[in-house]
Amino acid sequence: MNSLGIYIHIPFCIRKCLYCDFLSFPEREDVRALYLDCLKKEISAGAIECSDYEVDTVFIGGGTPTVVDPDAIADILGIIRENYNLAKNPEITIECNPGTSDRKAFDIYLKAGINRLSIGLQSPKDEELRLLGRIHNREQFEKCYKDAVSAGFSNINIDLMSALPGQTTDSWNENLEYACSLEPKPSHISAYSLIIEEGTPFYEKYGEDAAGLPSEDDDRDMYHETEAVLKTQGYHRYEISNYAGEGFECLHNRRYWECKEYIGFGLGAASFFDGKRFHNTRDMSEYTRLAGEGDFKALRQEVEDLDEKALMEEFMFMGLRLIEGVSVNEFEKRFGKKIHEVYGSVIADLREKQLLEIEEDHIRLTAKGLDVSNYCMAEFLL
């Protein structure tokens, strides 16, 4: 039986952060209730096409999934348990925001089978949190973390954001050290650098000239520092921005990087399923109307039937995000062609530039290659 990941999107938040370009917004209580109702219907209906799969990861993301009633989350997981072939020890993650989760909620999550939390700390400094437009402060985070741990969660990821306006390598190090000093230590740390996305208030402020943002050189220094600092704390880097303690890599995210199948439910959720990529409508009223009518197929937009070329390209550019890189054997197994037949000249060129290296079965980016990964990955488009 093939394995499958399920992604569930909760597009709500208390207030949009200033840098955020994800599909997320504050919404009235009645719309949220209607949405959850439709989401449950969509998940139930989706079970038929997934009947040949074993679900081994579930990821509830957002938005801020913790703004909705924890019992609704438990209901959703109940539906999955009832209708899908859930693996024995699945990884079930929920993203949570320190300002919106309490002990009571964590108890319900744990009971519902959730065994991994991803907490959007971003920064332990209140002034940085304010700058980002986050709704929480450090004190709230600390309470949240304590509640999660005391409820019984042991697999917890902390998100941290670097390259913030005014940030220096030293102040970034303080943030890293803070995360590592938590009791107990988080099992996983995601360290992203801030990206100024079009259409956000940050773009208005920093889009034109990057005045106020750390320089490209400082940004790279922070990244390199992250790896060094976290290594001494027992974390290994397994993806461009992700660090894990032994045995705690995020299995659901690995599915994306390894081009394994996943199905997304809810507004705008993306899927890679049965050789196709698609996403649900991003329009709330369309979503609730179609889902209300039971027309779940009509939710899916931009359905792309991936041909071999597209599959090979994605296998490469997603796989190279992993520090271990892509497997030469796996490539041959999937596509029936040797990787060097397809990408021989690209690989040779990038190796010559010391951006790529080959070790036994694996082709991976070098440290220098990781810094300019877009440049390298674009080369793998055929």
Place this chain on the structure above:
Amino acid sequence: MAEFEQSKIRNFCIVAHIDHGKSTLADRMIETTGVLTSREMQNQVLDNMEIERERGITIKSQAVRMVYKAKDGEEYVFNMIDTPGHVDFGYEVSRSLAACDGAILVVDATQGVEAQTLANVYLALDHDLDVFPVINKIDLPSARPDEVKEEIEDVIGIEAHDAPLVSAKLGTGIEDVLENVVHKIPAPTGDASAPLKALIFDSVYDSYRGVIVFVRVRDGVLKKGMTAKCMASGASWEVVEVGYFGPGQFIPCDELTAGSVGYFTASIKNIQDARVGDTVTEVANPCPEALPGYKKVMPMVYCGLYPADTARYPELRDALEKLQLNDASLFYEPETSQALGFGFRAGFLGLLHLEVIQERLEREYNLDLVTTAPGVVYKVHKTDGTVFDLTNPSNLPDPAEIEYMEEPIVNGEIMVTTDYVGAIMQLCQERRGRYISTEYIEATRAVLKYELPLNEIIYDFFDALKSRSRGYASFDYEIKGYEESQLVKLDILINHEQVDALSFIVHKDGAYERGRKMCEKLKGEIPRHLFEIPIQAAVGGKIIARETVKAMRKDVLAKCYGGDISRKRKLLEKQKEGKKKMRQIGSVEIPQQAFLSVLKLDEGN
């Protein structure tokens, strides 16, 4: 339509400074004479090329015939010949004028007499045309018609006290203009019984009929079926069709008699065979001598034209071929550049002509172009005594083989309000101008005369002139000739490799400044690479300026957008697409924008 006696024909043109409302007045006259209803009127009937409309200037001269019933009860035929409004097309203007018997001078009631007003009116007077003035834009609150009338009389020396006061925009005073045409423009005085003698003042290419030749018949009769020839080119053909100009269309008729303006077709394949200025006569009964003034126009400005996508070279070649059918003054020949691949070296009458062709290639033929810095034609005198015309800087021989070089010089006239005389003089100084004289035409305005090297005015001289005079200066020039000059070739090296498409010829005193600006500009245009890239300017192997593009340290997408891989793919595809549009010079990729931006080294930068 009944044939008209010569006494009822008026052949004239309208001359004006740019923006003084020539085209609008022409439109109103056509409208008033009733050839077209208001509904049929497009905004500007005479300017039918898209580019002309957008730029508001007339490039290709055209003609239109109208029938006017005058106050004396008689019907008159007016042939209005539109002249190009830019110095680049000076020769075409002069041929258009030669086809006329009189001219209407349009002067803006707020601006008064400007440099091109003077230049155009003198040109008209040189062709013995009777000129009467019209004061336009009297509807504007700042109009000062009485002062402008005085100015016309003082500065130009033609009578203006009874000049029609017109608002072409609102259509007032048009009747007055038409009556003045009847009374102030002389009727033609050709001999209809003499051998055919007709002046070509324009031509267009039509894919069905071949070249359509626009003529003014001086003597004799041009009719269908006769065998006609061009006296300068020697080409002859059987005339297939003759006719006159309706607004925006050709209307065939039986014959064109002395004094008429019209067109003929004769299945002429090559526009070079019927060039502007040539004289048409009948093979069986030729006129003894051609009309005076024919000359073959030579390109003054050259540049390299390359397709942005190298695979589209054949399309560019076809497009140039087609444009040349309509434009005898466009010159091109194939050339290759290490940096840009296969392309053409093209010659133009001036910078406007170049821009017009470039825009037409891009718009009408949907081509993406890379244009190299425009240059003038230099005369290179070699030590072995030979002389050749240098149109491409890359072909400059080794300095040891060069005795000396010459560059083209123009006589420039700048009309400017006295407040800005200092600023304009400084500009001319910076552009290596040689001061000739200052004439005050009234208390507040002066005409500055300078000799200027052509290569100093083909870049951004007009822009600089406008910005330094807050728009109050106007400029006109004509080629004076060649003069010896201390010229050097400035080369640009990117990552130690010379980029041929960026080389150009410059006066040795300006080389450092130019090189420095080029390097600065290029630094901003070349994206960071994985390694450091030096950008250098060199003269004869000696580096005179340098900038460095620092190595790229970061090109990474930190977050992965959940499972939204399509978004990631789009980003990478965009990156790859951007790379495709770059030109590879050694190991450096240069965006095409870089080749264009260095053409515009504005001052103050």
